[in-house]
Amino acid sequence: MVRLLLERGEHVVVVDDLSTGFAERVEGADLVRLDVTAPDAAEKLAFHLRASGADSVIHFAAHKQVGVSVQQPEMYYRDNITGLANVLSACENAGVRDVVFSSSAAVYGMPDVELVTEELTPSPINPYGRTKLIGEWMLEDAERAHGLRTVGLRYFNVAGAGWPVCADTQVMNLVPIVLNALENGKTPVVFGDDYDTPDGTCIRDYVHVVDLADAHIQALEYLRGEDRPHRVFNVGTGKGSSVLEVIDAIARATGQEITPEIGERRAGDPARLVCSTDRIRETLGWTSTKTLDDIVVSDVEARRAKKAEAEGAQA
């Protein structure tokens, strides 16, 4: 996101506590190390928004692991909600009008539909998804109270890498989990193959992280316009890929034969979660550009380049 904004000549200030991120990923932007959930965060954020002359905010900072949210719901509610509340207070205080919010397909829970549209009533089934739905409500209330202009982007399954330094080192999702297992000589595990899908494994809508970042650019443009019929948009490809299909794509990208272990189902996994892209295409003019193979190859190549760089640095 930072790199796309810098390429467009925007002045970017990154506010991050670097609890999971790395400063080198955002070279070229000003970096303010700050925990948005801290007691004085709203005041400090307002100061930096005014000092930088910011006219827009994109809010990403939140926890995003469904499984952890089930085990530690209080931490998820405390941090994800408080962080957003501080950001919105700072925007109101500093006169920043436009806010793009990182929401999630997790707000839909386990919808039993072929394609998920934004007209579907959200019914999140885990604390993570609930914090994202509450976040969307908070944006709506901030619009009403302070005249903010907001967009919530409901991310489906984000994967891939735009640059080696941005390779996903957090082993939290299917593609990095499988790649990490292969790199460590371990067998990937498929969480259940008895779902009501063609090959029995769960189907998801995998969208490239750079395509996703571009959707934020389109959302910022939308907020600067006068015609704003919608406040939330799905961000995905509209195409589903099963776990086994993703593993096959990884085998193609790595040239490795992969025979995964079939494990137990994971609680809370819907059989299918694929989005309709009609609204974002028709309203923001955005569509994904990268295929599943593009996504997986970009991850493999980024990890290889990052590893080579690290080894070069050690040599």
Ligand code: WQD
């Ligand atoms: C994908 C599929 C697993 C690991 C993610 C984010 C969530 C939200 C939605 C942004 C599932 C299966 C996984 C493994 C497996 N995105 N799997 N073996 O659960 O769809 O949610 O996208 O807000 O934040 O977490 O993603 O990558 O965990 O799983 O079989 O070792 O792969 O069961 O069907 P998920 P995931």
